[in-house]
Structure formats: C-alpha cells, structure tokens
Amino acid sequence: MAISGDVLRECLPEVVGEFHVLAVDDSHVDRKVIERLLKFTSCKVTVVESGTRALQYLGLDGNTSSIGFDGVKVNMIMTDYSMPGMTGYELLKKIKQESSVFREIPVVVMSSENILTRIDSCLEEGAEEFLLKPVKLSDVKRLTDFILRGEGKKVEGKRSQKRSRSDDSISSLSSSCSSCELSSLSPSEILSKKSRL
Numbered sequence: 001m002a003i004s005g006d007v008l009r010e011c012l013p014e015v016v017g018e019f020h021v022l023a024v025d026d027s028h029v030d031r032k033v034i035e036r037l038l039k040f041t042s043c044k045v046t047v048v049e050s051g052t053r054a055l056q057y058l059g060l061d062g063n064t065s066s067i068g069f070d071g072v073k074v075n076m077i078m079t080d081y082s083m084p085g086m087t088g089y090e091l092l093k094k095i096k097q098e099s100s101v102f103r104e105i106p107v108v109v110m111s112s113e114n115i116l117t118r119i120d121s122c123l124e125e126g127a128e129e130f131l132l133k134p135v136k137l138s139d140v141k142r143l144t145d146f147i148l149r150g151e152g153k154k155v156e157g158k159r160s161q162k163r164s165r166s167d168d169s170i171s172s173l174s175s176s177c178s179s180c181e182l183s184s185l186s187p188s189e190i191l192s193k194k195s196r197l
Contacts, residue, residue: 019144020044024054024079024091025110030133034078034110037140046074051086051094054079060099074105076128076147081111081118089122096126106147110135 021043025031031047038045048054055061058074077095079088088109095102106128111118119130128147131139 018044018073019075019148020046020073022054022057022074022077023047024049024051024077024083024088026050026080026083030080034135034140037135037137038078038144040137041141041144043144050083051079051088051091054091055086055094058095058099058102060094060102074102076106076108076143077102078108078110081109081122082113089118089125092122092125092127108143 019042021038023031023034023038023045025034025047026049028049031049035045035047046057048057052061054077056063077091079091081088088111092107092109095105095107103126107126108129108131109122109127110131110133112133114132122130129143131143
C-alpha cells in the first residue's frame with residue numbers, strides 16, 4: 001500500500017529544520033528503525049551502537065580528539081536502556097551529572113521491558129521521557145513536537161515542565177494525525193516501506 005505525499009506531510013512537523021537527534025542502541029535493527037522514524041519527521045539523525053560511542057561523539061569521553069559540542073549541535077538524545085558495557089541509564093547519568101554543556105539536552109530512554117522501578121529511576125535521574133519499544137512514528141512525532149515547543153519556551157528563559165511517562169500523551173497531536181497511515185505501523189512495516197517512500 002503506497003502512502004500519498006499529502007498523508008505523509010500531514011504527519012510531519014511543519015518546522016523541524018536542523019533538529020538533530022543522537023540515537024544510541026546496540027541492536028542494528030532498532031537503530032535502523034529509530035533512524036527511519038526520526039527521518040520521517042525531518043530530523044537529522046546520528047546513530048551509534050553504544051553508550052561509550054555516544055560519549056565519544058559528544059566529546060565526553062575525556063579524549064581531546066572527539067568531535068565534542070563545538071563540532072556538533074545535538075537537540076535530543078534517544079538511548080536504549082539495556083546495552084552491554086554501558087547501559088542507557090549510565091549514559092543518562094553521565095550526561096546529566098557530569099556535563100554542564102549537555103545537561104539541558106533532553107534524553108529519552110527506550111526499552112522493551114516495562115519495569116516501573118527502571119522507568120522511575122530514569123525519570124528521577126533527568127530523562128525527559130521513557131518509551132516502550134517498539135517505538136512508533138506517533139511517539140517520535142509527539143516527542144519532537146514537544147521538544148520543539150519546549151525549546152521555544154527555553155529561548156524566552158522558561159523551560160516547559162518535564163513529561164512524566166509516555167502514556168501522558170498529548171491528545172491534540174494524536175487527533176491531528178488520526179488519518180496518518182504511518183502512525184499505526186510497526187517498525188518492520190516502516191522499514192519495508194522505505195523503498196516505496
């Protein structure tokens with residue numbers, strides 16, 4: 001089933017510009033899915049396979065040859081929770097506790113496991129949101145819209161209130177994209193539609 005350009009445009013934020021997301025996941029398939037979802041919402045996406053590589057990309061690994069904040073602007077970080085070496089929770093803590101530069105950047109943690117203590121720990125540590133996998137286009141669109149609105153308020157000196165859980169959805173966004181065929185697709189269906197879009 002082909003998706004018309006009008007339907008696709010209805011689902012995308014009007015102004016995303018150079019909204020840059022760093023996506024961190026040890027699963028190749030999950031990295032591809034989240035990359036595809038973010039690109040559907042017109043985001044610039046950088047994907048890395050581990051928390052260590054994310055720290056290197058952000059210049060927080062203590063190595064002066066890393067890219068660092070001066071070389072790249074990141075508007076949001078999305079990380080898997082369960083990864084070998086460094087978990088998403090450990091990455092979140094390093095970003096929020098050890099970096100004055102990246103502390104204000106929203107971090108979204110994703111997991112296929114719905115463990116309330118894990119969710120609460122991440123939110124208490126400063127995660128903007130905790131999403132359950134599989135992540136859908138409607139989740140990504142809601143997040144990018146929410147972050148963009150929050151950044152607009154941040155410019156005025158006010159940061160919007162942090163969201164608590166992904167079930168705290170914004171009803172107006174879901175109704176504005178009710179006819180969007182992509183919002184209800186599974187990650188494998190989105191990947192299979194890659195060649196048709």
